[in-house]
Amino acid sequence: MTDRAGTIGSGESHRVLVVSADMGSGHNATAAALTEDIDRRWPGSSVRRVDALDLMGVGPLFRRIYVGNVEHTPWLYEFFYASLWRHRWFAEASKRFTGTWCGRRLVPILDEFDPDLVVSTYPLGSSGLAWLRRHRGLSVPTAAWVSDFSPHPFWVYRDLDLNVVLHEVAAVTARAAEPQARVVVGPPPVVAAFCTGETGLTSEPNPAVPSPSTRPTTPSAPANPDPDRLKVLLSCGSYSFGDTLGLVRSVVTGCPDVELIAVCGRDAQTHRALLDLNCPAERLRVLGWVDDMPSLVRQVDLMLTNAGGATALEALASGVPVVMFEPIAAHGRANADLMVISGLADLVGDADRLADYLTATVRDRAALRGLRDRTLAHLRRPDLADGLGLLAESRPHQDTPVRRAWPIRPTDALFAAVETDDVPQEVGVVCQLGAGPDGRVPSLDALRLELAARARLLPALHRRLAGTGRLGWITDTDLDMDRQVGEWVLSTDSGSPEARLEMAMTAVGRFWSQRLPRDRPAFQVQLIRAEHGPLREGATGSPAVAALVAFKMHHAVADGISALSLLDRLLTRPSGLDRASSSGPTSESGSAASTARAAVTGLVSLAAQGLAPPQPLSRPPSRDRQVVGWTVSLAEVTARSSALGVRRHEFVLGLIAEALGRLLRPAALVRDGSSLRAMVPVAIRPARLDRFFGNWTGTLAVDLPVEPMPFSTRVDLLAREMRTRASRGEPLASHLVLRAAGRLPRRLFAAAARAVYGARFFHTIVSYLPGPREERFLAGARVGAIYPVLPLAPGVPITVATVTFDSTLGVGVTVDSGLGVDPDTVRAAWDQAWAATDGQPAGAPVSAAPTGS
Numbered sequence: 001m002t003d004r005a006g007t008i009g010s011g012e013s014h015r016v017l018v019v020s021a022d023m024g025s026g027h028n029a030t031a032a033a034l035t036e037d038i039d040r041r042w043p044g045s046s047v048r049r050v051d052a053l054d055l056m057g058v059g060p061l062f063r064r065i066y067v068g069n070v071e072h073t074p075w076l077y078e079f080f081y082a083s084l085w086r087h088r089w090f091a092e093a094s095k096r097f098t099g100t101w102c103g104r105r106l107v108p109i110l111d112e113f114d115p116d117l118v119v120s121t122y123p124l125g126s127s128g129l130a131w132l133r134r135h136r137g138l139s140v141p142t143a144a145w146v147s148d149f150s151p152h153p154f155w156v157y158r159d160l161d162l163n164v165v166l167h168e169v170a171a172v173t174a175r176a177a178e179p180q181a182r183v184v185v186g187p188p189p190v191v192a193a194f195c196t197g198e199t200g201l202t203s204e205p206n207p208a209v210p211s212p213s214t215r216p217t218t219p220s221a222p223a224n225p226d227p228d229r230l231k232v233l234l235s236c237g238s239y240s241f242g243d244t245l246g247l248v249r250s251v252v253t254g255c256p257d258v259e260l261i262a263v264c265g266r267d268a269q270t271h272r273a274l275l276d277l278n279c280p281a282e283r284l285r286v287l288g289w290v291d292d293m294p295s296l297v298r299q300v301d302l303m304l305t306n307a308g309g310a311t312a313l314e315a316l317a318s319g320v321p322v323v324m325f326e327p328i329a330a331h332g333r334a335n336a337d338l339m340v341i342s343g344l345a346d347l348v349g350d351a352d353r354l355a356d357y358l359t360a361t362v363r364d365r366a367a368l369r370g371l372r373d374r375t376l377a378h379l380r381r382p383d384l385a386d387g388l389g390l391l392a393e394s395r396p397h398q399d400t401p402v403r404r405a406w407p408i409r410p411t412d413a414l415f416a417a418v419e420t421d422d423v424p425q426e427v428g429v430v431c432q433l434g435a436g437p438d439g440r441v442p443s444l445d446a447l448r449l450e451l452a453a454r455a456r457l458l459p460a461l462h463r464r465l466a467g468t469g470r471l472g473w474i475t476d477t478d479l480d481m482d483r484q485v486g487e488w489v490l491s492t493d494s495g496s497p498e499a500r501l502e503m504a505m506t507a508v509g510r511f512w513s514q515r516l517p518r519d520r521p522a523f524q525v526q527l528i529r530a531e532h533g534p535l536r537e538g539a540t541g542s543p544a545v546a547a548l549v550a551f552k553m554h555h556a557v558a559d560g561i562s563a564l565s566l567l568d569r570l571l572t573r574p575s576g577l578d579r580a581s582s583s584g585p586t587s588e589s590g591s592a593a594s595t596a597r598a599a600v601t602g603l604v605s606l607a608a609q610g611l612a613p614p615q616p617l618s619r620p621p622s623r624d625r626q627v628v629g630w631t632v633s634l635a636e637v638t639a640r641s642s643a644l645g646v647r648r649h650e651f652v653l654g655l656i657a658e659a660l661g662r663l664l665r666p667a668a669l670v671r672d673g674s675s676l677r678a679m680v681p682v683a684i685r686p687a688r689l690d691r692f693f694g695n696w697t698g699t700l701a702v703d704l705p706v707e708p709m710p711f712s713t714r715v716d717l718l719a720r721e722m723r724t725r726a727s728r729g730e731p732l733a734s735h736l737v738l739r740a741a742g743r744l745p746r747r748l749f750a751a752a753a754r755a756v757y758g759a760r761f762f763h764t765i766v767s768y769l770p771g772p773r774e775e776r777f778l779a780g781a782r783v784g785a786i787y788p789v790l791p792l793a794p795g796v797p798i799t800v801a802t803v804t805f806d807s808t809l810g811v812g813v814t815v816d817s818g819l820g821v822d823p824d825t826v827r828a829a830w831d832q833a834w835a836a837t838d839g840q841p842a843g844a845p846v847s848a849a850p851t852g853s
């Protein structure tokens with residue numbers, strides 16, 4: 001499927017945080033259904049479930065209070081529930097209290113997991129998310145799924161992007177609780193096994209509902225040989241509220257033509273009590289835990305329940321009529337009332353009336369058929385909302401000004417702390433574009449239109465740094481693409497097409513020399529094209545370049561992988577291709593014990609390495625930058641790394657060391673016989689393009705051998721050093737140290753960051769990024785090559801970034817103009833380095849036809 005502009009395509013993978021709670025079974029059942037649907041519609045997604053009550057530290061206590069109220073003081077529970085409706089100030093105060101409590105506990109979860117969608121199935125979790133939206137600018141699409149039939153004021157929030165309820169009468173109730181909330185009616189949130197086939201959470205139709213005579217059986221509850229007997233399922237629920245024993249006696253005694261199936265789950269006490277009744281098997285079957293509950297539900301004629309939660313929803317989704325019997329206090333009674341008003345359930349007040357109801361139903365099943373028909377008609381409604389689909393395509397809204405910026409993580413704050421006017425901390429890429437389908441150069445208007453549609457759904461591109469002391473993120477709901485996306489047009493009267501491409505790359509350098517403004521979201525895009533015609537005509541080994549698009553963002557917004565992920569979401573991909581990436585250098589953690597050991601050994605290793613030796617290239621920065629791009633065949637890189645018996649990223653690091661040696665040694669910018677200390681970002685988890693915000697890497701401090709030597713020797717030395725340092729846990733240790741430093745007072749953290757991030761500890765920064773393996777398009781034009789761009793650091797005048805993209809390895813070299821190295825010399829160094837990887841002497845013809853720009 002080709003991505004629709006401005007939407008998150010169905011083939012995308014997502015990072016989804018599901019906030020639920022172990023309070024009865026309903027909330028977790030809804031969470032399980034949502035998780036199943038996420039996995040179905042977005043294969044490869046990462047889903048994390050958290051328990052809101054456990055995060056708040058009150059899970060066991062709140063469960064005891066809830067059970068005690070329902071069983072022993074239902075009047076108190078009813079009073080609290082009624083007060084939420086009668087006194088808006090009480091509801092608002094309660095939601096604000098729990099929202100502050102839960103919201104603050106959710107911050108580290110959100111920071112660590114970095115979701116792009118958030119859903120809640122528990123009211124207190126929803127209150128925490130609403131508080132974060134209002135007070136911290138939570139900027140990812142967020143929704144609440146109401147797992148009760150009747151929403152109460154604690155369920156519904158105007159600050160969330162979506163509140164999903166089960167019926168239009170429930171939507172009326174939800175809007176009464178919160179008039180400004182966005183409320184939609186969706187199908188029952190149950191796992192697919194319960195769905196009748198009319199509809200479930202999925203929007204695809206399933207097979208028709210089997211009739212009672214053809215419903216499947218289950219070994220735990222064999223089919224009754226008497227087809228005239230009314231089969232009634234009693235689900236005792238997770239807490240077995242109510243007089244279950246009295247209800248069973250009443251049905252067994254007063255309804256001889258009813259077969260009652262009681263499911264006790266893990267409630268051993270109720271299970272034993274019902275078995276002790278010694279009723280005939282054809283009248284009462286007592287079951288404990290049932291593995292295949294969906295099959296059991298489908299073979300019965302009626303479901304008895306007293307709460308209207310998960311059990312009732314599962315019955316409705318299975319096309320089984322529901323009868324509410326002596327509903328529990330507060331939300332149980334409200335659920336029963338609304339289900340009756342909606343025509344989807346009947347309500348029976350006591351045991352005598354239940355026996356009369358069942359006896360009448362045995363004689364005439366018209367009322368039962370009416371319930372089933374109304375249920376199926378509701379499930380077939382074409383206007384039931386696809387909640388997850390709507391959420392994925394929604395833009396987070398902010399009705400009120402955010403009172404405080406979202407706290408910035410220490411791993412992101414580092415780059416804000418070390419930034420100066422002379423050394424801005426901005427990462428990004430330069431894309432070479434071919435001509436559009438009409439043969440013309442993409443226009444600025446077309447680029448703005450496409451980027452606006454896609455950026456609308458990428459929260460990271462709406463964030464701007466706020467504050468001069470205590471930094472944080474403010475989310476700008478609307479993007480002014482006229483301010484974010486600009487254009488430089490080069491005169492076509494100044495030289496050949498090759499000269500125009502050189503001028504375009506000079507313009508890229510000027511673009512990176514200008515610091516991002518702080519009064520808008522922390523990214524900018526620049527289209528660079530010629531006044532007439534392409535920047536470079538196509539020729540053998542040199543594809544045509546119609547224009548360049550430079551995309552940069554503040555390093556606090558994203559590391560290289562996150563920036564590449566954002567770029568990939570802004571591009572269009574061919575039909576049927578995923579966004580998986582190849583493997584880069586990673587350092588994965590294991591158990592807590594192994595993580596602790598790795599952190600300790602990594603700290604020792606980092607400390608033993610000490611300061612970087614002085615080098616002539618270290619000097620005060622200027623404000624002018626040069627960006628030089630170079631590409632080579634990825635297949636040839638793979639073949640040569642395989643021939644040398646090293647991993648591809650190790651080969652590329654050797655290529656970087658070779659090129660830097662050939663560039664810096666002739667200019668006397670490195671001391672003879674010395675090495676260059678390079679900071680190498682390393683992902684601390686598999687490098688996939690599924691994070692869009694933040695810095696998630698550790699670092700290796702690697703000494704690059706830049707003196708003359710055979711390339712095989714150079715790459716072997718580097719491979720061994722990288723593997724040794726990674727095995728010692730250096731990447732994890734550096735990441736944990738930075739996170740721990742974030743606990744320091746702000747001024748002390750900033751001073752520490754400036755002390756370690758610069759020429760005292762490293763001479764250059766080099767990176768290897770695994771990018772998309774397939775072609776991409778922007779504004780209708782094919783992206784021919786990508787050059788990643790890394791910022792410089794204080795006293796560090798040159799950085800090198802590499803990325804695999806489609807069939808090429810793209811190299812971006814950022815150079816401080818004060819270093820005195822011109823772009824032609826940089827490209828020549830890379831050409832010579834590439835020749836050396838094949839054993840050719842410097843200056844020999846380059847076999848793989850690298851292309852520079």
